[in-house]
Amino acid sequence: MIYTLTLNPSIDYIVALDKVELGALNRTKKEAKIPGGKGINVSLLLRSMGVDSIATGFIGGFTGRFVKDALEAKGVKTSFIEVDGETRINVKMKAEEETEINGQGPAISADDLDVLKGKIAELRSGDTLVLAGSIPSRMDKNIYKELIRICSENGTEVVVDAEGDLLKTVLPYRPFLIKPNHHELGQFFGVDIHMPDEALPFAKKLVELGAKNVIVSLAGEGAVFVNETMALSATVPKGEVRSSIGAGDSMVAGFLAKYLETGSEKEAFRYSVAAGSATAFSIGLGTKEKTEELLEEVEVTER
Ligand SMILES: Nc1ncnc2c1ncn2[C@@H]1O[C@H](COP(=O)(O)OP(=O)(O)OP(=O)(O)O)[C@@H](O)[C@H]1O
Numbered sequence: 001m002i003y004t005l006t007l008n009p010s011i012d013y014i015v016a017l018d019k020v021e022l023g024a025l026n027r028t029k030k031e032a033k034i035p036g037g038k039g040i041n042v043s044l045l046l047r048s049m050g051v052d053s054i055a056t057g058f059i060g061g062f063t064g065r066f067v068k069d070a071l072e073a074k075g076v077k078t079s080f081i082e083v084d085g086e087t088r089i090n091v092k093m094k095a096e097e098e099t100e101i102n103g104q105g106p107a108i109s110a111d112d113l114d115v116l117k118g119k120i121a122e123l124r125s126g127d128t129l130v131l132a133g134s135i136p137s138r139m140d141k142n143i144y145k146e147l148i149r150i151c152s153e154n155g156t157e158v159v160v161d162a163e164g165d166l167l168k169t170v171l172p173y174r175p176f177l178i179k180p181n182h183h184e185l186g187q188f189f190g191v192d193i194h195m196p197d198e199a200l201p202f203a204k205k206l207v208e209l210g211a212k213n214v215i216v217s218l219a220g221e222g223a224v225f226v227n228e229t230m231a232l233s234a235t236v237p238k239g240e241v242r243s244s245i246g247a248g249d250s251m252v253a254g255f256l257a258k259y260l261e262t263g264s265e266k267e268a269f270r271y272s273v274a275a276g277s278a279t280a281f282s283i284g285l286g287t288k289e290k291t292e293e294l295l296e297e298v299e300v301t302e303r
């Protein structure tokens, strides 16, 4: 079974406006409230691709109930830990530019964390845990490392989609997949990366440091994939980017869904890029249908 962990879920409150005027009353043209958080997005996308997963993490209050109910209504199984306080609301403003204001989320007690560690300790060989999203500011920064250590003991594969410092701590535990974007890869190595050719040597270094499979996304410039036996680059489909929120999560879900089906990293990488663009070209998350429409436009080359 695939488990997705979102330490700090959200309601994503998406508002569309022609223009945002700071210091004035702005009114929305369109709005939507959807369950959010990176692991949760991976679960939603996996479901749309016909793959079951269990979404876990911490939820609280009426906002937390909304997240749980909305996921279950879409057929995603959940196993959340209920905490005091309320799940955050993240505001996503789409005007001339995309602006995001992410909340802090509730405090998580040491007892809540122990419950989470207990759940992760029950996973087994054959299970996959997706660790995605930031660690809440008030939480121990070593939590991912601790969870991945537990997984390495029980034989669970781990996928990590997290920023620089977090990545550093998990690489020695040989994660199955990591997916930094080019900014995160650049920050990790202290360099500027703009194009796939510049990303390839650094993606290879991440494999040397322990990652089994690495995808680096470079937004509209393409993506690269590296593991111990192959290096690939991909073009991305052309289209109008309507909202890139969740595009990275879609790549993780797309890779896992296709890899489970075919066992081919190359096919999985291609599908992953199409899934990322399907979301980038949609308001909200993309769908399986949109992903498959775009698949033909993704050209994968061996490097
Ligand atoms: N301009 C674009 N044209 C086509 N596809 C795009 C574009 N921008 C993003 N995408 C798709 O989304 C994927 C992920 O984009 P990006 O590199 O911005 O990842 P990310 O920063 O992890 O995303 P996010 O944090 O917004 O979820 C790309 O690999 C591509 O498939």
Ligand SMILES: O=P(O)(O)OC[C@@]1(O)O[C@H](CO)[C@@H](O)[C@@H]1O
Pocket (backbone or CB within 6 Å): 008, 010, 012, 035, 036, 037, 038, 041, 090, 102, 132, 133, 134, 135, 245, 246, 247, 248, 249
């Ligand atoms: O604050 P974090 O955990 O870094 O990111 C959370 C978030 O911005 O990421 C998702 C898109 O990837 C959204 O659904 C959600 O609001």
